[in-house]
Amino acid sequence: MTLLEVEGLTVHYGVIQALKGISFRVEQGEIFTILGSNGAGKTTTLKALSGLVPKSGGRVFFEGRDITTAPSHTLPALGLVHVPEGRRIFAGLTVADNLLLGAYHRRDKAGIKEDLESVYELFPRLAERRKQDAGSLSGGEQQMLAMGRGLLSRPRLLLLDEPSMGLAPVLVEEIFRFIQEINRRGTTILLVEQNAHLALEIAHKACVLETGRVALSGAAREVAADGRIQEIYLGAG
């Protein structure tokens, strides 16, 4: 079943066209990764999906529903949850309060408590620090918090923007294991990454963006084997 369908999406920043009509489909249950070098339009794609930047053209369907013009704050309740680039956790609030803000749209107290416990079980380090100021966490812990906060929204589709950015290699592998685990527990994932190697290892499908266009797409294995991906990445330095 198709969870997300993107058709001819375009985005302009003033006169600059950052997305020049991109299309792809994310199927229920998979990890779909969007790759591309710096400035290719990956973040813009996710921001357009979650309504943070206006779309200048194209359409977006989520579970068959047209969400092209849906305001950002209505999307978590539909199950479309965006964990932004750079974590964007709320410093000055505790770890627990950050997680609970993820459940802002929810009313099911029991379900929230259950999900909170399962996030603590997935990320025991967050449980230890639940009363601490989120701003005092390390980079890796902040990424776990950002992902945990996303899970508290009960996503049907989780958009992750460069979760490995700025982390030490061991932590990067740990984060990727978490992504796989979240997917294994039933959440569909749209993963944006610069770390193409690891992303292609865990993803089922992939597409590669190049200056606002889809340059390459298909099963992750095929994309990984395609000579052009080497070229695109090497070309971008």
Add this chain to the structure above:
Amino acid sequence: MSWHIAALQQLVNGLALGSVYALIALGYTMVYGIIKLINFAHGEIYMLGAYFGFYALTLLNLSLLPAMLLSMAAAALVGVLLERVAYRPLRNSPRISVLITAIGASLLFQSTAQLVFGASFKPFPQAMPFRRIQLGPVFITNRQLLIFGVAVLLMILLHVLVTYTKFGKAMRAVARDKEAALLMGINVDRIISATFALGSALAATAGILVGMYYNRIDPYMGMMPGLKAFVAAVLGGIGMVPGAVLGGLLMGVAENLVVTLGSSTLRDAVAFAVLIVVLLFRPTGLLGKKGIEKV
């Protein structure tokens, strides 16, 4: 009366006046915390609150508490409309345009009030009989007690709201990072509206309390207290709720102590002296640190 008793008496008076400044300063600081705007029309909301209270007491013949609640609700509505009509369309404009708009809104409220309510002052009805209570060597009036009591009660309620409730946490999240707040499903526009409503309701209460304290209200009554409360918010650290309370109380006390030291003409100058000193030596305010949580 010896000098130190006089000073003690001015301290009591200062705390009463200061708690009014604190109530007004809270509105400045909450709005600043959430949209980084100095709402220069805030003093006029306080003035309007006093008039709403006046009419609720005289025309509608309400008693004090219902009159206060009605005035708070009406002022909240004005604050929400102000944001909606004047500030929201400019949210992504340069700060200077928004600032000029705020000053324009302030003037508009003043002249509208002058048209509708009349330019001369109105005697504020005394909703309770005047009493003086001896407290050791000093006197405190029941009006001062009311001012102080109402202000402290509202500040405690606000503190609980901001610190512990889901709404308060959403408000702090919006103050921190609006985009991230949207991604949590928080309706950021609604939280901003609610912040204006809260700040305006507090200012309205301050307006009524001051009307009762000085027995009179006029369309320009918002200018000086508005400015002083703004200075109080900066003194405490703009964007911080405890800072507004501390700044307000300090401003009230400082102002009254200057009067004791023999210069009631310098009364209003205190605020500007404080502003200059703070901006020179501690622009983040007494409680301000770089990067501290703003709301």
